[in-house]
Amino acid sequence: MRATVLLSSICALALGVSIVHAGLYEQELTSAEEAGPRQPISFSHKLHAGELKIDCLYCHGAAEKSQAATVPAVSVCMGCHEHVKQRQTGSAAELEASAAEIAKIHAYYERGESIPWVRIHNLPEHVQFKHFKHVQAGLECQKCHGPVETMNRVYLVPDTQNTARTFYLPSAKLEMGWCMECHLDRAGPDDCAACHY
Ligand code: HEC
Ligand code: HEC
Ligand code: HEC
Ligand code: HEC
Ligand code: HEC
Numbered sequence: 001m002r003a004t005v006l007l008s009s010i011c012a013l014a015l016g017v018s019i020v021h022a023g024l025y026e027q028e029l030t031s032a033e034e035a036g037p038r039q040p041i042s043f044s045h046k047l048h049a050g051e052l053k054i055d056c057l058y059c060h061g062a063a064e065k066s067q068a069a070t071v072p073a074v075s076v077c078m079g080c081h082e083h084v085k086q087r088q089t090g091s092a093a094e095l096e097a098s099a100a101e102i103a104k105i106h107a108y109y110e111r112g113e114s115i116p117w118v119r120i121h122n123l124p125e126h127v128q129f130k131h132f133k134h135v136q137a138g139l140e141c142q143k144c145h146g147p148v149e150t151m152n153r154v155y156l157v158p159d160t161q162n163t164a165r166t167f168y169l170p171s172a173k174l175e176m177g178w179c180m181e182c183h184l185d186r187a188g189p190d191d192c193a194a195c196h197y
Pocket of ligand 3: 056057060063064069070071121122123124129131134135139140141142143144174
């Protein structure tokens with residue numbers, strides 16, 4: 001009897017630790033965020049772009065100049081994480097999980113590998129979309145991507161939730177109607193050849 005109690009409390013302890021290790025913020029995800037893919041490192045926009053207020057263009061600077069916005073190279077992370085090896089405050093378990101997650105960045109960097117981030121937005125091949133044209137026209141990232149700075153995990157709105165759509169927020173399909181809705185409103189092109197060539 002006592003052995004069982006002891007065993008189950010050890011299990012609970014082990015379980016508690018493994019939940020923390022499953023991902024830094026896994027327990028805090030909203031149901032919308034759950035729809036986004038799990039990434040190889042628990043990178044949080046809510047922490048970096050929200051709390052630390054790092055500019056979107058610090059990591060996605062290509063959005064201003066090129067077709068693709070691209071995700072940052074490991075060296076961009078290392079610019080800070082060579083020194084920042086865990087978060088400043090938290091419980092012992094949180095600090096440990098934080099250090100373990102940041103150690104993954106160091107490991108990719110030392111192996112000379114890029115982090116295999118799972119792609120979220122992806123238009124079909126037959127559609128042309130250039131970030132710089134849109135960013136230079138003064139559109140905020142959030143107009144198309146939603147409030148990324150509040151997201152622990154980036155997601156696309158599932159199509160089923162898109163009946164009462166938030167204006168401009170793309171659904172999982174990035175449909176043609178989504179592009180056109182804004183183009184009609186803001187004098188973007190509506191001829192087929194502008195987007196398909
Ligand atoms: C410290 C670096 C950093 C900052 C600052 C940052 N991002 Fe990111 N962003 C990333 C990384 C790394 C990924 C890939 C992992 C992920 O999806 O969370 C990413 C992914 C994304 C994606 C999804 C890409 C895809 O696969 O479709 C969008 C959209 C995005 N960021 C927008 C923003 C916006 C908008 C801001 C500013 C509010 C911002 N980011 C600030 C590093 C950053
Ligand atoms: C401009 C500096 C800066 C850059 C660039 C940066 N980070 Fe961070 N990051 C921080 C700071 C500061 C913290 C610790 C925040 C705290 O103490 O709460 C942190 C914390 C983290 C954590 C731990 C979060 C937690 O909850 O404990 C992870 C994981 C992380 N960053 C991943 C990344 C990745 C991946 C990149 C590159 C895409 C990146 N960071 C780029 C400054 C940066
Ligand atoms: C007019 C809408 C729009 C605006 C404004 C916009 N994006 Fe995007 N973004 C998209 C679309 C559409 C895709 C998918 C592109 C593809 O698959 O070719 C995308 C893809 C991305 C990706 C995935 C990687 C890539 O390059 O395809 C990132 C990261 C991203 N955007 C970040 C940003 C950031 C940061 C800003 C603001 C500086 C921004 N976006 C502004 C519509 C937009
Ligand atoms: C939030 C508003 C908005 C959304 C959403 C949007 N666009 Fe645009 N787009 C614009 C505006 C404004 C312009 C005009 C920019 C200019 O003329 O400088 C434009 C211009 C363009 C152009 C012509 C410029 C160029 O790249 O050669 C193409 C092509 C284009 N958009 C494709 C798309 C596609 C494809 C999508 C959907 C995946 C999309 N846009 C979604 C606002 C938007
Ligand atoms: C503003 C950009 C834009 C313009 C203008 C545009 N399209 Fe599209 N089109 C898209 C996007 C984005 C998709 C991908 C949608 C998807 O996969 O659901 C698409 C998809 C399509 C498809 C494939 C549909 C499928 O189910 O795979 C066809 C066919 C098409 N467009 C025809 C046209 C014709 C014809 C016109 C002119 C009347 C036109 N498009 C104008 C952005 C545009």
